[in-house]
Structure formats: C-alpha cells, structure tokens
Amino acid sequence: MSKSKRLMDLMMTVNRKKKFTVKELATEFNVSTRTILRDLQELSELGVPLYSEVGPHGGYQVLNERILPPIAFTEEEAVAIFFACHALRHYAYLPFETESSSALSKFYFYMSGDVRDRIDEMKNRIDFVIPSRQAKFPYLSILLDGAIRQKVIRIEYESREGVSARLIQPVGIYASSGLWYCPAYCFLREDIRLFRCDRIRSAAEDSSGTQPLDLRHLYLGNREALLPSEQELTSLYVELTEEGVHRCEAEHWSATKLHRREDGTGWLEGSMPKGDIPFLAQFFIGLGAEATVQHPPELIDNIKRRLAEMMERYG
Amino acid sequence: MSKSKRLMDLMMTVNRKKKFTVKELATEFNVSTRTILRDLQELSELGVPLYSEVGPHGGYQVLNERILPPIAFTEEEAVAIFFACHALRHYAYLPFETESSSALSKFYFYMSGDVRDRIDEMKNRIDFVIPSRQAKFPYLSILLDGAIRQKVIRIEYESREGVSARLIQPVGIYASSGLWYCPAYCFLREDIRLFRCDRIRSAAEDSSGTQPLDLRHLYLGNREALLPSEQELTSLYVELTEEGVHRCEAEHWSATKLHRREDGTGWLEGSMPKGDIPFLAQFFIGLGAEATVQHPPELIDNIKRRLAEMMERYG
DNA sequence: TGTATTTGTGACAATAGTTGTCACTATTAT
DNA sequence: ATAATAGTGACAACTATTGTCACAAATACA
Structure with missing residues (x-):
C-alpha cells in the first residue's frame, strides 16, 4: 500500500477510534511502529489535532x-449546503453548542x-x-439531551395560571416560525403535553429519583398519531374564498381537510375535537370575510359570542 | 515538495481551474509532464472525475x-450542518436544481x-x-437567476383582479413560513412590489428588449430601507395581554413597536401608514381579547365595521 | 522501588518509490 | 502537413520510506 493511501486510511481510522496506541495501528496496517510514529507526525502537520x-x-x-x-460535492450541492447553514443564522438559540457560522466559514474558505x-x-x-423573536430559549440543550437519553427533567413552566414546577420527559424539540416547542410526557398531567420553550423558566435533570418511562417508541414524527384522542368529535364545514384557501394552506391542522374548487375558492370539511372550538373560533374570526363557518353550531355560537364581546369592548 | 503534498495541491488546483493542460501544471509545479501525467492518473484512481x-x-x-x-469540522459543526440540510427537506420547491438529500447522504456516509x-x-x-404547502413554485430558479444577472423577466401574475402580464426585475427571492416571495421592480407600477411566487402563472426572460435598470444597490437586506414611504402616517397604540405580547412577537412589522411590562403584558406604540389599516384591523380582530386598539380612530372604526359585517353574516 | 507500558528520537542500511529523459504512438483542429 | 495535445514504456538517477536497533523519558501499578 502506498504511503499516501495509508495516510488517508490512517486519517479515517484515527477518527473512528478516537483513542488508540501506536502498536495497535502498526498491527492493523502491517508496518512497523516507527513508521506509524512518522505517519502520525505527518498527520499532525497536516492539521489533525x-x-x-x-x-x-x-x-x-x-x-x-x-x-x-475528501468529499466530492457537486456545485449545486455545495451551494445548497451553504444556504441551509446560512439560514440557521436567523435562530438566536440553537441546541448545538457551537455557532454554525464557524462551520460555514470553513466550508466557504475551502471552496x-x-x-x-x-x-x-x-x-x-x-x-x-x-421571524426573529425577543423570546429566549436557554434550555434547549437540556431538553434535547433529555429526549435523547430518556431522562426526567424538572422545569418551572409559566402557563396562563402562573408559574408551576413540573416533571417532564421530553419527546423532542422543534422550531416553528421562530419559536421552539417541546412535546413531552408530563408527570403532573400524566399525558403528553406541548411546552413552549420560552415559557420554561428553569430546567435541570431531575434528582428526586422519578423513574423515566420507556418512551423510545415516541418521537417527533409519530407523537400525534400515537396519542389517543379521547375527545368528543364533531364535524366541521367552512366555506373559503380564494384568499381564505391560501391562508388555510399555512396551517398544519387543516391540510387534510382542505378542498379546492377550480375557481380558486374552496372549503374545509372533516372532523374536529370539541375541545378545539375556542381555538378555531378565534382562528376563523382572524380570517374575517375569507371564511364562513357553516358547521358545527357550537363553533358558530362561540364566534358570535366573541364578536359580541369585541363589539362591546370597542363601544 | 513531497508527492503527497503535491497531490493534495493538485487536487485543489484542478478543481479551481476546471480546464487545464498537462504542460501548464508541469510549469506550475516545477515537475516534468511525465510526473504530472502519473499524478493525474493517481488522482483519477482516488476518485477525481x-x-x-x-x-x-x-x-x-x-x-x-x-x-x-480534507476539512476539519468539530462534531458540533458536523451535526449543525447535517440538521441545517435536513431542514431543507420541508421545502418541496427550491431554487437549486439538485436535491439537497444527495449532499446529505454523502455527508452522512463519510462521517x-x-x-x-x-x-x-x-x-x-x-x-x-x-409549514408544508400545496402551493407550487416552479419558477424560483428563473427569478433567482434574474436577480443575480439583472435581467428583466416577463411573468403572468394572478392578483385579486385577475391574471395580468407584467415585466419585472427581481431583487431576490425568500421563503417565509413555507411560501416563496419575490420583491422586484415592476415596470407596470414603476416601483418595487412584492410578488408571491405561487401566484406567478408563467415566467421567462423577457425578449421584447426592455432595458434592465441598474438595481445592483438593492438587495434583500436593504430593500425595505431604500423604499421611500410616501404614505400618510398616523400613530398606533394597542394594549396587549400577556398572550397578545407573545402573538405579536411573531410578527416582523411589530418588532420595533412592541413594549413589555414586568407582569408580562405590554403594548404596541409607533407610527403606521394609513394604507395598512385594513391589514391591521383584520390582524387585531384575529387577536380577539388579547389586544385592544386605542388609536387611531380610523382603525377602530374599520374593526367595528368588520365585526358588524361578520355578525350579520352569522345572523 | 522496580517493572511494564507507552511515546518519542536518532542513525543507518536496505528497500521501494519517484522522477526526468527520451523515444515512441495516437488523435485532432487548423 | 503541421502543431498541439494526451498517453505509454523503459531505464537510470535520485529520493523517500521503511524496519531495526539503541536509547530516553514519562507514568501507572504492584
């Protein structure tokens, strides 16, 4: 085997092993220890720390x-990687310790x-x-670590009713339009709940000895499907203008319910849990003239009540 | 210079040059053409195409x-790059020709x-x-190319009034919550306009000979600052509940106007163009009880009118 | 305290690899 | 035809690589 080839292999081998002795490598590569020593010195000079x-x-x-x-990237691939990393600069908080900018400048430099x-x-x-936010997310790494290693985390959470201490076991974390969320099993509610990470006032690994559950079967991709919805369902029907269709496209929950006509208008049709009525009422009010709810009556009533309240407030 | 070092250098040189002759390289590296030929054969065997x-x-x-x-990335950097690229999979349409997934699998494979x-x-x-969208964005590359090479593009654009043909000169393109937008100089309106790319029905480089303008001083980062707002301004004041503050954080336009109190509530205060009244009215209606507009009166009137219309619609 | 284990250096000879030169062949644009 | 280009093979001169051996220095552990 030629020296250059051995050096490349050596590079990969030492990266894989992290820790090794000269003798080990000498056996593996069928050369003397002296040679390996010389090779390692050379790798050192080439920048391997x-x-x-x-x-x-x-x-x-x-x-x-x-x-x-040496990795071969096509030009298009290199460009795509660059801009993907570039996009991360919008996130003031990330669960990685390093700034992505350092990776980016290396990448840029070598191109x-x-x-x-x-x-x-x-x-x-x-x-x-x-969207850039003022919100702060100091505990992302702790939550992510908890999700990966199946640990129980003690948090102080600020909900509408005030700040409360909770034990949770994170399923994962995700960012959506500039905010970080953490779906997690909540030992207080004994069910999966979604936490907004900027409302977490403190977070640390639990030391009270609460046994973590085996939630390895749960992950970001499937957590919704696995949660048994015990809520009473009702059916939803909403007429949408063209603009209304466009606005609904933005919403995750409406994807399966959205239908379009050839002229651009459309409608929402499907089942919904009754517990979602307050949320949906406010959502359709936000759509104004672009949406007209036709079913269920409870939703229409809720909308009417909210409109009346607002009318009153604005005298 | 040792052979291994020369091979590494050679790799970079041929990548930089794309096209070259054996003699050229021989001169550059101060070796004979025979040596370069042998080196190139070796590079070939190492995978350089x-x-x-x-x-x-x-x-x-x-x-x-x-x-x-060989680039040295720290573990954190490699992970960050991976997930940055991974995030691109949510975009069904990208202005790059290649799938980012191929870069990703290479990256993954070599780690x-x-x-x-x-x-x-x-x-x-x-x-x-x-957010995943049903919208289609087939013309991203054309628009981006137009922005880079300062070309005039002829598009068919679907606005509220119907489909119209326009000549535009793109400033750039950007994605925001799953939709692509293209700020561009519009030769029809003789001003910068923002186009939603899924409403562009066709796009191609203009062949009518319209002279492109010199818009190189305009780019995504500064286009807003350079646009003279000729609209009449008025002042805005809105009380916000704690939830209202959180919701407003999501909005770009409100960042400079948002103020918070220690108890979590806050208010919006600042100036606004009168033309924004319809948009803002609908937006604050969407916030429901979380926002109370106190100024300007025109905005309150508009909100009241909209509420009345909706009340009537829901009988 | 001694011993085994490990990195590290220097010298040297044997071996292996690299290089330049030269003489060719083959292809192709002009 | 001619010039420019890649490509191959042989060989001698040169250079680099390798293994061996001797020895230094640090350190864990019995």
Missing part, C-alpha cells in the same frame, strides 16, 4: 475535531473560487426567513 | 464534481461512526418545522 500521553494506559487521542476525507463567486452573487438574492 | 481530450484545444477537464480537501450514531439519536428528536 493529535494528542498523546506516555505510560501505561496512555496512547494517542484525537481531540474534538473530526476530519472528513474553489468559482463556487465562492457563485455564492457571493447569491448571498443577497436568496434567503430563508424565520 | 477527470476527462481528457487530445489535440489542439484539447486538455484535461474536471467533470461536474468539486472536491473539498465517522460515533458522529453518525449521534446524528441517528438526534434525528427524531429535533426538527425545524416549516
């Missing part, structure tokens, strides 16, 4: 960095001139906007 | 791939085992949600 300790239980270690072997030019041209011409 | 043609004007070419030299494990653990525990 190696660290070694002498003595029994000593050996080599690769520090926090990981080296990727060949013409790809770099292409990116420069596009930089001010394309963007993935996420 | 080289292609050559003999004869005058012949030479070597690198095919569409780009090779990145060392423990980073891969880490990603697998996190995959179902963290997400950047973007």
Whole structure:
C-alpha cells in the first residue's frame, strides 16, 4: 500500500477510534511502529489535532475535531449546503453548542473560487426567513439531551395560571416560525403535553429519583398519531374564498381537510375535537370575510359570542 | 515538495481551474509532464472525475464534481450542518436544481461512526418545522437567476383582479413560513412590489428588449430601507395581554413597536401608514381579547365595521 | 522501588518509490 | 502537413520510506 493511501486510511481510522496506541495501528496496517510514529507526525502537520500521553494506559487521542476525507460535492450541492447553514443564522438559540457560522466559514474558505463567486452573487438574492423573536430559549440543550437519553427533567413552566414546577420527559424539540416547542410526557398531567420553550423558566435533570418511562417508541414524527384522542368529535364545514384557501394552506391542522374548487375558492370539511372550538373560533374570526363557518353550531355560537364581546369592548 | 503534498495541491488546483493542460501544471509545479501525467492518473484512481481530450484545444477537464480537501469540522459543526440540510427537506420547491438529500447522504456516509450514531439519536428528536404547502413554485430558479444577472423577466401574475402580464426585475427571492416571495421592480407600477411566487402563472426572460435598470444597490437586506414611504402616517397604540405580547412577537412589522411590562403584558406604540389599516384591523380582530386598539380612530372604526359585517353574516 | 507500558528520537542500511529523459504512438483542429 | 495535445514504456538517477536497533523519558501499578 502506498504511503499516501495509508495516510488517508490512517486519517479515517484515527477518527473512528478516537483513542488508540501506536502498536495497535502498526498491527492493523502491517508496518512497523516507527513508521506509524512518522505517519502520525505527518498527520499532525497536516492539521489533525493529535494528542498523546506516555505510560501505561496512555496512547494517542484525537481531540474534538473530526476530519472528513475528501468529499466530492457537486456545485449545486455545495451551494445548497451553504444556504441551509446560512439560514440557521436567523435562530438566536440553537441546541448545538457551537455557532454554525464557524462551520460555514470553513466550508466557504475551502471552496474553489468559482463556487465562492457563485455564492457571493447569491448571498443577497436568496434567503430563508424565520421571524426573529425577543423570546429566549436557554434550555434547549437540556431538553434535547433529555429526549435523547430518556431522562426526567424538572422545569418551572409559566402557563396562563402562573408559574408551576413540573416533571417532564421530553419527546423532542422543534422550531416553528421562530419559536421552539417541546412535546413531552408530563408527570403532573400524566399525558403528553406541548411546552413552549420560552415559557420554561428553569430546567435541570431531575434528582428526586422519578423513574423515566420507556418512551423510545415516541418521537417527533409519530407523537400525534400515537396519542389517543379521547375527545368528543364533531364535524366541521367552512366555506373559503380564494384568499381564505391560501391562508388555510399555512396551517398544519387543516391540510387534510382542505378542498379546492377550480375557481380558486374552496372549503374545509372533516372532523374536529370539541375541545378545539375556542381555538378555531378565534382562528376563523382572524380570517374575517375569507371564511364562513357553516358547521358545527357550537363553533358558530362561540364566534358570535366573541364578536359580541369585541363589539362591546370597542363601544 | 513531497508527492503527497503535491497531490493534495493538485487536487485543489484542478478543481479551481476546471480546464487545464498537462504542460501548464508541469510549469506550475516545477515537475516534468511525465510526473504530472502519473499524478493525474493517481488522482483519477482516488476518485477525481477527470476527462481528457487530445489535440489542439484539447486538455484535461474536471467533470461536474468539486472536491473539498480534507476539512476539519468539530462534531458540533458536523451535526449543525447535517440538521441545517435536513431542514431543507420541508421545502418541496427550491431554487437549486439538485436535491439537497444527495449532499446529505454523502455527508452522512463519510462521517465517522460515533458522529453518525449521534446524528441517528438526534434525528427524531429535533426538527425545524416549516409549514408544508400545496402551493407550487416552479419558477424560483428563473427569478433567482434574474436577480443575480439583472435581467428583466416577463411573468403572468394572478392578483385579486385577475391574471395580468407584467415585466419585472427581481431583487431576490425568500421563503417565509413555507411560501416563496419575490420583491422586484415592476415596470407596470414603476416601483418595487412584492410578488408571491405561487401566484406567478408563467415566467421567462423577457425578449421584447426592455432595458434592465441598474438595481445592483438593492438587495434583500436593504430593500425595505431604500423604499421611500410616501404614505400618510398616523400613530398606533394597542394594549396587549400577556398572550397578545407573545402573538405579536411573531410578527416582523411589530418588532420595533412592541413594549413589555414586568407582569408580562405590554403594548404596541409607533407610527403606521394609513394604507395598512385594513391589514391591521383584520390582524387585531384575529387577536380577539388579547389586544385592544386605542388609536387611531380610523382603525377602530374599520374593526367595528368588520365585526358588524361578520355578525350579520352569522345572523 | 522496580517493572511494564507507552511515546518519542536518532542513525543507518536496505528497500521501494519517484522522477526526468527520451523515444515512441495516437488523435485532432487548423 | 503541421502543431498541439494526451498517453505509454523503459531505464537510470535520485529520493523517500521503511524496519531495526539503541536509547530516553514519562507514568501507572504492584
């Protein structure tokens, strides 16, 4: 095996192993320890952050960095990766410790001139906007860690009724239009609940010894499907103007219920839990003349009551 | 210079140049053409997609791939890049020709085992949600290209009044909560307008010979600041409950106007163009009891009129 | 305190790889 | 035809790589 090839392999091997001894590698690569020592020195000079300790239980270690072997990306792929990372700058809070900007500048730095030019041209011409928020999300890493390692987390949560302490076991976290949410099993309510992370006033791993549940079968993708809806259902029918259709497209919950006509108008039709009436009433009021609720009567009543209240407030 | 080092350099050089001859490289690297030929063959074996043609004007070419030299990413950086790209899968339409998934799988494939494990653990525990839409955005690349190369584009645009043909010169494109928008100079209105890309029925480079304007000073980041607002202004004051504050945080336009009290409630205060009254009226109606408009009277009147209309509609 | 384990350095000879030169062949645009 | 280009093979000169050995230094552990 040629030296260059061995060096590449060595790079990958040490990255995989993290910790190793010279003798180990010598056996693996069928060369002498002296050669491996020389190779490691060379890798060091090429930028692989190696660290070694002498003595029994000593050996080599690769520090926090990981080296990727030469990867071939097409120009389009490189550009897509760049802008994907670029979009992360809109998030003031992320569950990763590092700033994505450091990865971005490395990526940018190593790219060949013409790809770099292409990116420069596009930089001010394309963007993935996420609403910027004043809200703070200091506990994302703790929640994510709790979800991954199936830990119970003690939080102080600010709900409408005030701040309360709760034990939760996170299913995961997700960002949606600039806010972070954490679906989690709540030991207080004994059910899955959705928490808005900026309303969490404190979070730490629980030390009271509450046994975590086995929720490995639950994850972000399926948590909705697995939750048995015990609520009473009723049917929904709403007429929509063209603009109303466009507005409803934005809503997750309406995706399965939305129908369109050829002229652009449409309607919502499907079943809904009765507990959603307050939310839906306020939502359809927000659509104004673009939506006309025709069923259920309870929803129409709720809307009328809300309208009357507002009329009164504005005298 | 050692052979391994020369090979690495060569890799970068051929990536930069795309097209080159053996003689050229021999001069650049101060070695014989025979050596370069042997090196190129070796690069080929290492996976660099080289292609050559003999004869005058012949030479070597690198095919569409780009090779990145070994880049050191920290584990955190690699994870951040992965999830940034992962988030792109929510976009059914992108202005890049390639799927980001191919870049993603390459990235994933080359990552060392423990980073891969880490990603697998996190995959179902963290997400950047973007509302999925039924809307279609087939002309993103044309619009982006128009913005980059300062071209005039002819579009058919569906507005409330029907479909009309227009000449526009795009400033850029951006995605916001699942929809793509294109701010552009409109030759019909003779001003900057914002177009929703799913309402563009057709788009192609203009062939009528309309001279593009020099809009290079305009880009996504500054277009708002440069637009002179000629509208009449009035002052806005709105009381907000705690929930109202949270809801307003989501809105771009309210960021500079939002104030909070220690108890969590707050208010909106600032100036607004009178033309925004219809939009704001509908918006505050959507907030229901969480917002109480106190100024301007025109806005309150508009809200009352809308409420009355809705009351009537729901009998 | 001694011993085993581990990194690390230097020297040297044997071996293996690299390089340049030269003489060719083949293709193709002009 | 001619010039420009890639491509191959052989060989000698040169350079780099490798293994071996000797030895230094640190450290855990019995």
